[in-house]
Amino acid sequence: MLLLLIVLCPVVAAILIMAGLPARPIAVLAAFANFFMALTAWILFDSGSAEFQYVSSFAVSIDWKINFAIGLDGLSLLMVLLAAIVTVGAVWFSGKIDKYENAFFACLLLISGGAIGAFASLDLFFFYAFHELALIPTFLLIGIWGNDNRTAAAWKITIYLALGSFILLIGLIMLYQSIPVAARSFDIRTLQAAASQIGPGAQRNIYLVLLVGFGILVSLFPFHTWAPDAYAAAPAPAAMLHAGVLKKFGLYGLLRIAVPMLPEGARYWTNLLLVLLLANIIYIGLATLAQRRLDRMLGYSSVMHMGYIFLGIASMNLLGLTGAAILMFAHGLSIALLFAIAGEVRARTKTMLFSELGGLAQVMPFAGLAFGFGAFAAIGLPGLANFGGEILIFFGAFRNGFTVGNFHVFQVATVLALWGVVISAVYMLRAYRQVFMGTMDERWKDFADLRSGLRFPIVLLVGGLIWFGFYPQPLVRMLSAIFQTYLQQPP
Amino acid sequence: MIASPNLEVAVLVLGVLLLLFETFADKVDKRTFAYAGILGLVTVLVGSFYLMPSPQADDLAGFWSFYTADPLALFFKRFSLVTTILVLAMMIDYAPSVRGAVAGATAQAGLGEFFALPIFTCAGLMYLVSAIDFVMIFVALELVSISFYVLVSFTRKNLLTLEAGVKYLVLSALATGFLVYGITWIYGVTGETNLDRIVVALANPNVDQTAATFGAVLVLVAIGFKIAAVPFQIWVPDVYQGAPTQVTAFLSVGSKAAGFVVLLRVLRPFLMLPKMDRLLVVIALLTLLYGNLAALPQGNLKRLLAYSSIAHAGYLLIGIACFDGNAVTFYLAAYLLMTLLSFAVLIIVAQLAGERISDFDGLAKRSPFLAFAMLIAMISLAGVPFTVGFFGKFFIFNAAIAHHQTALVVVGAITVACGFYYYLKVVRAMYWRPATRIDIIPVSILSRVIMSALIIAIIGFGIYPQPIMDALKPPANQVALRSIP
Numbered sequence: 001m002l003l004l005l006i007v008l009c010p011v012v013a014a015i016l017i018m019a020g021l022p023a024r025p026i027a028v029l030a031a032f033a034n035f036f037m038a039l040t041a042w043i044l045f046d047s048g049s050a051e052f053q054y055v056s057s058f059a060v061s062i063d064w065k066i067n068f069a070i071g072l073d074g075l076s077l078l079m080v081l082l083a084a085i086v087t088v089g090a091v092w093f094s095g096k097i098d099k100y101e102n103a104f105f106a107c108l109l110l111i112s113g114g115a116i117g118a119f120a121s122l123d124l125f126f127f128y129a130f131h132e133l134a135l136i137p138t139f140l141l142i143g144i145w146g147n148d149n150r151t152a153a154a155w156k157i158t159i160y161l162a163l164g165s166f167i168l169l170i171g172l173i174m175l176y177q178s179i180p181v182a183a184r185s186f187d188i189r190t191l192q193a194a195a196s197q198i199g200p201g202a203q204r205n206i207y208l209v210l211l212v213g214f215g216i217l218v219s220l221f222p223f224h225t226w227a228p229d230a231y232a233a234a235p236a237p238a239a240m241l242h243a244g245v246l247k248k249f250g251l252y253g254l255l256r257i258a259v260p261m262l263p264e265g266a267r268y269w270t271n272l273l274l275v276l277l278l279a280n281i282i283y284i285g286l287a288t289l290a291q292r293r294l295d296r297m298l299g300y301s302s303v304m305h306m307g308y309i310f311l312g313i314a315s316m317n318l319l320g321l322t323g324a325a326i327l328m329f330a331h332g333l334s335i336a337l338l339f340a341i342a343g344e345v346r347a348r349t350k351t352m353l354f355s356e357l358g359g360l361a362q363v364m365p366f367a368g369l370a371f372g373f374g375a376f377a378a379i380g381l382p383g384l385a386n387f388g389g390e391i392l393i394f395f396g397a398f399r400n401g402f403t404v405g406n407f408h409v410f411q412v413a414t415v416l417a418l419w420g421v422v423i424s425a426v427y428m429l430r431a432y433r434q435v436f437m438g439t440m441d442e443r444w445k446d447f448a449d450l451r452s453g454l455r456f457p458i459v460l461l462v463g464g465l466i467w468f469g470f471y472p473q474p475l476v477r478m479l480s481a482i483f484q485t486y487l488q489q490p491p
Numbered sequence: 492m493i494a495s496p497n498l499e500v501a502v503l504v505l506g507v508l509l510l511l512f513e514t515f516a517d518k519v520d521k522r523t524f525a526y527a528g529i530l531g532l533v534t535v536l537v538g539s540f541y542l543m544p545s546p547q548a549d550d551l552a553g554f555w556s557f558y559t560a561d562p563l564a565l566f567f568k569r570f571s572l573v574t575t576i577l578v579l580a581m582m583i584d585y586a587p588s589v590r591g592a593v594a595g596a597t598a599q600a601g602l603g604e605f606f607a608l609p610i611f612t613c614a615g616l617m618y619l620v621s622a623i624d625f626v627m628i629f630v631a632l633e634l635v636s637i638s639f640y641v642l643v644s645f646t647r648k649n650l651l652t653l654e655a656g657v658k659y660l661v662l663s664a665l666a667t668g669f670l671v672y673g674i675t676w677i678y679g680v681t682g683e684t685n686l687d688r689i690v691v692a693l694a695n696p697n698v699d700q701t702a703a704t705f706g707a708v709l710v711l712v713a714i715g716f717k718i719a720a721v722p723f724q725i726w727v728p729d730v731y732q733g734a735p736t737q738v739t740a741f742l743s744v745g746s747k748a749a750g751f752v753v754l755l756r757v758l759r760p761f762l763m764l765p766k767m768d769r770l771l772v773v774i775a776l777l778t779l780l781y782g783n784l785a786a787l788p789q790g791n792l793k794r795l796l797a798y799s800s801i802a803h804a805g806y807l808l809i810g811i812a813c814f815d816g817n818a819v820t821f822y823l824a825a826y827l828l829m830t831l832l833s834f835a836v837l838i839i840v841a842q843l844a845g846e847r848i849s850d851f852d853g854l855a856k857r858s859p860f861l862a863f864a865m866l867i868a869m870i871s872l873a874g875v876p877f878t879v880g881f882f883g884k885f886f887i888f889n890a891a892i893a894h895h896q897t898a899l900v901v902v903g904a905i906t907v908a909c910g911f912y913y914y915l916k917v918v919r920a921m922y923w924r925p926a927t928r929i930d931i932i933p934v935s936i937l938s939r940v941i942m943s944a945l946i947i948a949i950i951g952f953g954i955y956p957q958p959i960m961d962a963l964k965p966p967a968n969q970v971a972l973r974s975i976p
Contacts, residue, residue, distance in 0.1 A: 018863075061957050100855065100922075125885075129876030136870055139915060144923040151919075158915060162873075163908040169885070170900055173892045 002044075003054035003070050006037045006080065007120050010087070010113030011133075014106040024094070027105040031084075031091040031112070038084035045077055047474070050481040052122060052189065060125075065185050069122040074478035075325055079119040079245075079252055082332045085464055086244040087112040089457035090237035093340050095347070097145065104145060107137035108237055115245045119252060124172050124186040127256075131217075131249050132165055138246075141238040142230060147295075147346065153233035160226040164216025168253070171209035175261065178202045188256065195261035200268075207265025210258045211273065218250035219303045220310065221279035228299030232352075236343020239295075243302045244336035248328045251309050255325065259313060260486040266316060273314045274413045280307030282416060285423035289430075293352040294342050297431055301378060301424065302335050311417055312393035315400045315410065321483045323392025326475050330385035330468065334377035337461040341371040344454075345435065348447050354431070359440025363447040366455060368436040373462045375428040377469075380421055385468035388475075394418065492543040495560035498535055498568060499617045505531040506610035513603035521602040525583045528610050529576050536572045539565065556685050557627040558618075566820060566963050567620035567752050570827060571745055575613035577831050577941060578741045581838055582606060584935050588842055589735055592646030605645055609741060612638040616745050620752045625674045625684040628753055632670070632717075635749065636663050639742060643734040655733025662726045666716035673709030676702055690760040700764060707761040708770070714757065717750030719804045721777040728785075731797035736841060739793065740834035743800040748823045751807055755816050762814065771812040776902055779805030783906035786913045792837055793846045795913060799872060800830070802906065806887050809899050815890035817963060822883035824959050825871070825952070829880050832945040833868035835938065836861050843932055848917055853926020860934060862921045864942045871949050873914040874907060878953040 013030030017023050045053060052071030060066045072080065090108060097104045110133060117130030135158065143154035175191070175198075176184060183194040198206070212223075219227040227247075231239045259266055281304060288300035309331070312324025344367055345360065346352055361368030377384035380391075394417070400410040407415075450458065468475060509524050509531075516523075542560065582589070586602055593602070615634030622628040640663070644656025678684055680703045681692035693703060715723040731739045761767055782802030789795040803826055810819035837846065839861060844850035855862040871878035884907070891899045934942075952959055 060955055061960065063957070063960050103855075103922075129881070132876040132881075136866075136875060136915075136918075139918070140922060143919055151923075154919075155912065155915075159908050159911055162911040163904065166904050166907045170888065170892065170904065173885075173889050177889075177893055 001054075001056065002037060002041055003072060003120055004056050006034055006041065006084075007070055007113070007117045009034050009037070010109040010116065014109040014113065017102050017106045017109070020102070023097075023102045023105040027091045027094075027109055030109060031088045034112075034116070035084045035088045038081050041072065042077060042081060045072070045074075045478070047074065047478045048481055050074075050485040055122065057122070065187075066125045067123050067187065068126055069187060070117075070120040070126075071122045072120060074480075074482045075252070075255060076119045078325060078329050078475060078478060079248060080116055082248070082329050083112060083115045083119065083245045085460060086240055086332055086336045089336055089340060089461055090240040090244075092457040093240070093343070093454060094235075094237045095454075100144060103140065107141045108241060110134060110137040111141075111238070111241045111246060115241075115249060118249050122188050124176065124188060124191070124257075127188070127253070128165070128169055128172060131246075134246050135161055135165070138230075138234075138238065138242060142234045145235040145238075146233040147235070148233055149229065150233045153229040157226045157230035160216060160223070164213055164223070164250075166213075167209060167216065168213030171206055171213050172257075174202075174206045174209060175257070178206060192260060198262065200264045203262040203265035204268045205265075207258055207262045207269055210254070210262070211269060214250035214253045214258070215276070216250075217253075218247055218306050218310075219280075220306065221276040221283070224280070224284065224303045227303045228296050231299035231302065231339070232293065232295040236339055236346070239339040239343070240336040243299075243339060244332040247302070247306075248332055251306070251313065251324070251328055254313050255321065259316065259321070263316070266314075270314055270316075271409060273310060274409060277307040277310035277314065278413060278416055280304060280310065281420035282423070285420050285427075288427045289423060291427075292354055294345065294354065294357065294431060294435060295352045297427060298335070298338050298342055301427065302331075304420065304424065305331050305335075305378065307420065308390055308393055308417065311397050311413065312389075315393070315397040316487075317396050317400060318480060318483055318487060319392050319399065320396025321486070322476055322479045323389045323394075323396055325389075325479050325483075326468075326472060327386060327389025327393060329475065330377065330389050330465065333461050333464045334374050334384075334386055337370060337374035337458065337465070338378065340458065340461070341367050341374065344450060349444060354434040356441065357435045358438040359436070360444060360447070361436035362440050363444060364436075364449045366449045366458075370450075370458045370462055371436060372432060373465060375432050377465045379425045379428050383466070383469045385465045385472065387469060388472035390421070492541055493538050495539075495542050495565070495568075495621075496554070496558060498539055498542075499614050499621075501535050501538070502532070502572075502610060502614040502617060505535070506607050506614065509607045509610065510603065513607065521606065522583050522586050524603060525579050525586075525606040528606055529579050532572050532576050532579070532610070532613065536569060536576070539569055539572070556687075557624040558621050559623045560621060562963055563752065563755070563816065563820065564621040567748060567823075568617045569962070570748055570824065571613050571616035571620065574741065574745045574748075574827060574831070575609050575616075577835075577945075578609055578737055578745075579606065580937060580941050581737045581740065581831075581835055582609075584938055585737065585838055585842065589646055592648040592652070592735075604641065608638045608642050612642070612741065612745065616749045619749045622753070623686050623756060625677070625686070628757070629667075629670060629674065632749075632753075633667065635746065636667065639663075639738075639746065642738045642741070643730060645738065646735050649733070651733040652735070653733075655730040658726050659730045659734075662716065666713045666723070669709050669716075670713035673706045673711075673713065676706030676709060680706065686756060686760055693760055693763065703761070704764045704767070707757075707764060707767065710757055711770075714750055714754050715774065718747050718754065718807070719778075719801045720774050720808060721781045721801070721805075724778070724781065724801050724804075727801055728794050728797040731800070732791065732793045732846075736793065736834060736838045739796075740831055743796070743834075744827050744830050747800065747804065748827065751811070751819055751823060754811055755819065758811065758814070768812065771808065772896065772899060775805055775808035775812050775899060778802075778808055779899075779902055779906045781805075783909040783913075787909060789913065790848055791846055792848050792851065792917065793841075795848070795917075796830070796833060796837070799910075799913070802910065803872075805906070806884065806903070809891050809896070809903065810887045812899065813890040813894040813896060815886070817960070818883075818886035818890045820963055821886050821956070821959055825879040825883035825949075828945055828949050828952070829868050829871040829878070832864060832942060832949065833872065835942055835945070836865045836868065839932065839934060839938060844928070848920050849924075849927075851917060851920040852924035853929075854921040854932075856926050857928070857930065858932040858934065860939070860942075861932060864946055865921060866918055867946050867949055869914040869917050871953070873910050876953070877950060879949050879956070881953060882956045
């Protein structure tokens with residue numbers, strides 16, 4: 001019942017807002033209600049159990065055995081928490097909207113509701129459908145309220161994601177049909193139990209289709225080009241929600257469906273995935289270095305960091321998977337923080353070019369401090385949540401197939417990926433220097449710092465990063481139960 | 492309890508009565524007849540839920556060897572009735588603009604046929620979906636086509652309309668010729684016109700399969716024309732653009748649905764012929780690619796919807812190629828809802844602004860309700876979840892994957908992405924292009940009610956599709972007459 005409220009709250013609020021109720025108050029109220037409900041769900045959650053909790057289910061199609069079924073385990077609870085936190089940040093951070101204010105907040109809430117619904121779904125059908133619910137709002141958000149090159153960016157992200165989701169849909173149908181007719185179901189729990197009946201050949205095919213489908217949604221290397229354009233053009237709250245939460249759907253899907261149900265397929269395509277994720281880390285990392293605009297740099301960096309998470313997923317052991325999930329959470333907080341500050345800078349200076357910006361920390365010390373936290377978190381500085389995730393991923397990946405004296409593919413990949421940390425340190429620190437340090441342009445000298453009202457969501461995001469940076473144990477405990485069951489399955 | 496053939500009789504009588512009264516009532520506003528027609532059709536629709544069980548499969552003789560009332564037929568009878576009711580309702584508000592394009596028309600004269608003809612079309616569609624004999628198929632198809640000839644060119648002051656009317660007449664007559672020729676070949680080979688008996692006859696090894704295939708291909712040409720499958724789609728954009736918009740809506744929903752039902756029935760005996768399935772796959776591929784790629788650059792919404800109707804014929808043909816009748820039926824039901832909704836909005840906007848997509852610029856400011864209705868119609872046509880269009884695509888592609896039709900799935904993925912582009916082009920115009928005019932667009936209560944009902948149906952069935960599937964099952968008190976293919 002609690003979870004049902006969490007899933008429906010943003011959607012209902014969006015409908016109310018479209019029906020004409022005051023937009024901002026309702027949106028903030030809904031975001032906060034969701035945040036506290038998600039916290040309650042976390043507090044009442046039994047971390048030791050790998051079972052789904054808060055389950056509720058309603059039949060939608062008897063013939064097709066489609067149910068609206070929702071429930072949480074450690075992994076989905078973590079993602080729902082992330083979505084709830086970032087939603088509060090994004091909704092609160094939306095300032096005055098000059099046109100179609102109701103539609104703006106409705107779109108934000110629909111993205112949030114779509115992401116939460118997808119994370120909470122226990123039914124393949126709704127898992128997919130909820131994610132697509134966010135597609136049209138994204139199109140509208142970028143198209144109507146975006147910056148600069150908004151039309152091209154809106155088309156690009158929408159068509160890319162529509163294609164990606166459709167490939168994903170085909171993969172999910174293939175998965176559904178690969179199970180003998182008697183056992184067929186859209187329920188993830190039933191599928192999981194029946195997954196051992198999928199033959200190795202089918203596993204390889206399905207995994208590849210799912211990897212491409214999810215990969216497009218997460219901006220895996222050859223399919224990444226939508227992300228920087230879209231995030232550069234999107235209004236800040238939309239970029240926070242999309243980069244922070246919605247993009248994690250693809251990774252969540254790999255962890256929830258591809259890894260546990262198709263372990264043979266995952267092993268078969270490991271080398272391909274390693275090559276692609278290294279391209280994400282090294283090639284996109286270098287591309288990030290070359291960016292001259294803050295918004296595009298952040299967009300590219302968010303593509304690059306997906307590479308680490310893929311590395312954790314590829315390593316297929318407890319450390320790697322747990323690290324991947326923690327990094328998903330931490331990256332969501334840090335990128336949302338960075339996009340929020342970048343949006344504030346854009347609102348004031350009207351430019352995102354590094355060459356024009358500079359010295360803003362003199363007039364916006366709070367924003368500078370917050371950006372610093374975000375940047376250091378993104379680099380992976382110990383004490384901030386990203387560090388815990390990255391270190392687990394690197395250890396997990398390195399351990400995979402390691403024998404003393406012999407470097408296998410995973411060890412080489414880990415060593416190469418470690419260079420990514422250096423690259424991200426270079427571009428993040430450089431961006432920090434070029435935006436907030438150095439000499440300040442005369443034009444900027446009258447700027448005010450963030451309004452005190454806007455500081456709350458920033459403090460929330462920074463607080464989350466620090467808290468889980470020093471104390472990631474609850475996350476690890478929550479996740480290890482579920483990942484242990486994945487790995488204990490008969491091969 | 493009513494015998495199911497009485498439904499068609501009732502519709503025909505209704506049409507004749509309307510025409511008769513219309514002749515003598517020269518003082519009455521002709522729109523009254525549209526209301527009367529809607530009322531009559533609703534009565535028939537209600538009556539269709541109180542049918543007597545039809546005879547069992549083993550005593551098919553006399554009339555029942557031409558006519559069936561299986562669940563598929565019943566479903567599409569109701570489908571035709573609903574379509575006609577909605578089309579008539581759309582016609583009422585826009586009678587003035589139709590009148591403007593008819594010579595010598597006043598409120599009291601010149602429009603009677605406009606409201607009576609759809610009812611005859613409806614009767615034709617209802618016969619067509621029940622027909623299980625080539626003779627019956629031919630006669631019913633002609634009833635539909637002839638009433639469409641008049642409807643398409645009804646606004647005869649308009650040059651585009653006249654062009655559309657001539658094109659439709661000539662090409663449709665040609666298609667009919669193909670149909671008759673095909674039927675003669677099949678009759679010549681098997682000596683039968685009843686589809687069930689053709690199945691039996693074709694199973695005989697002495698039958699000349701080449702000749703039967705030739706006949707089947709000729710029939711396929713004629714039906715391909717009706718459903719706008721490539722390469723028989725050339726007429727579609729011009730006719731759709733030129734015809735009065737309500738008629739276009741009727742043509743794209745009613746005519747197409749009936750064509751697909753006939754295709755499902757006719758193909759059953761011929762699917763065992765060599766290469767038939769491969770031919771269908773090729774047609775489906777071509778239709779998908781042509782419809783979607785040609786829709787991309789369109790700037791005129793009516794033409795865009797014409798190409799989109801070709802594109803949807805392509806998705807439906809995937810279902811046909813996999814021979815999944817339930818998926819095709821569901822898709823058609825979804826197509827009915829979303830296409831009629833988009834045409835309903837188009838009719839209103841076209842009257843005040845125009846038919847081009849740029850005429851929709853800033854519609855969200857001028858009429859948020861119309862813009863929202865169009866948004867729902869467009870995302871449903873594109874196939875976004877939580878709309879009925881998504882379930883349609885889901886079942887179709889489920890069938891395609893189950894039959895390992897890799898080519899269809901791959902091309903389908905590309906065309907779905909194309910679809911997102913051209914449908915969202917309309918959304919973009921409505922929501923983020925600046926409005927060229929700022930006056931509010933008035934929407935009558937009747938239109939508002941219809942559109943709200945369609946929106947609710949699109950979203951409602953998009954979340955809970957079970958009612959449509961239940962409607963396809965045989966009623967509990969009646970054993971299935973013929974299995975749905």
